[in-house]
Amino acid sequence: MGSIARTLGREVLRDIALTCLAVLFIGLSYGAIAVASGFPLWVPAAQSVLVLAGASEFLFIGIVAAGGNPLAAALAGLLVNARHLPYGLALPDVTGPGVTGRGWRRLAGTHLMNDESVVFALAQEDLPRKRAAYWACGLGVLICWPGGAVLGALIGSAVHDTGAFGLDAMFPVVILALIVPDLRDRMTLRAALAGAAVALAATPFLPAGLPVLLALVAVLLLVRSRPSGAAPEVSAAPEAGAAPEAGGEKSAGAR
Amino acid sequence: MVVAGMATLAAGTYALRLSGQLLRARISFPPRAGKLLEAAAVIILAALVATTALTEGHGFSGFARPAGVLIGGVLAWRRAPFLVIVLAAAAATALLRLAGVR
Numbered sequence: 001m002g003s004i005a006r007t008l009g010r011e012v013l014r015d016i017a018l019t020c021l022a023v024l025f026i027g028l029s030y031g032a033i034a035v036a037s038g039f040p041l042w043v044p045a046a047q048s049v050l051v052l053a054g055a056s057e058f059l060f061i062g063i064v065a066a067g068g069n070p071l072a073a074a075l076a077g078l079l080v081n082a083r084h085l086p087y088g089l090a091l092p093d094v095t096g097p098g099v100t101g102r103g104w105r106r107l108a109g110t111h112l113m114n115d116e117s118v119v120f121a122l123a124q125e126d127l128p129r130k131r132a133a134y135w136a137c138g139l140g141v142l143i144c145w146p147g148g149a150v151l152g153a154l155i156g157s158a159v160h161d162t163g164a165f166g167l168d169a170m171f172p173v174v175i176l177a178l179i180v181p182d183l184r185d186r187m188t189l190r191a192a193l194a195g196a197a198v199a200l201a202a203t204p205f206l207p208a209g210l211p212v213l214l215a216l217v218a219v220l221l222l223v224r225s226r227p228s229g230a231a232p233e234v235s236a237a238p239e240a241g242a243a244p245e246a247g248g249e250k251s252a253g254a255r
Numbered sequence: 256m257v258v259a260g261m262a263t264l265a266a267g268t269y270a271l272r273l274s275g276q277l278l279r280a281r282i283s284f285p286p287r288a289g290k291l292l293e294a295a296a297v298i299i300l301a302a303l304v305a306t307t308a309l310t311e312g313h314g315f316s317g318f319a320r321p322a323g324v325l326i327g328g329v330l331a332w333r334r335a336p337f338l339v340i341v342l343a344a345a346a347a348t349a350l351l352r353l354a355g356v357r
Contacts, residue, residue: 081268086296176304176308180331222291
């Protein structure tokens, strides 16, 4: 743990702590809703540790509480969690044998994969920092999500209305804040906006989880435009292109 | 029955977490493909931001939440500290609801 702290520095650790605090608040409402829907305390408690993926747990509880078949609810939850497969593809060495070791470390690290740990890892520049951020955030969520769920189940309806504090805005904004550096690349921004539009358009019609996967069609925008490094705005020779590149973004539009 | 559903969800989720990594370890991707895979994760995360900010179930989430997220996004673009971004978004959403905006 000490080496994780040293690798990351105080600022990133503080950001991770705040994110975990937000996760704890969402966990509070999860536990409260589960108990209010008639589940005993051990259901959200076990789910939060063993599944450790919030949105799918909310969905599972919701479907079963509404009288749905638990296995069908599990399949719906798995659909929501399908995005973890491309996450694993994007983060090859974070829990891999390279530095964290083999065997149980990799198996444990795999369980810590979630939106928050992945986005914090992506936001770091080099592999040691990616790995440290992934583990710090993953372990933080492992403590805060079940902690919040159990606490929420105990307090019950007292924390039912988290909307009043704007807590529901925290999850999207945490993710957004961490991908903004990637979005400064114009091609990535274009693909991300296209993907978001596809997901939004699909949301009314498809089951939860599928719309964000459908957003992956936007990767085609990147495949098509970058193959030989010939994209006009990126490929400009460093010497010749540097000057207009820097200030060119806005003035080009103005003219 | 509920326990069987819980076990299915837990085991299946773990399998999903593991399979992407195993695939990546087995197949050697050229560096460009590695960049694309990372961009794919960013695209999914962006879609997740859009859907969790703007929708609830299969419908519109109301104005307060996306407005808060938008304020947070502008602050992030202007390189505000993370703490400021997140708290401003939550505060804006809460204040809008207090003012009667849903």
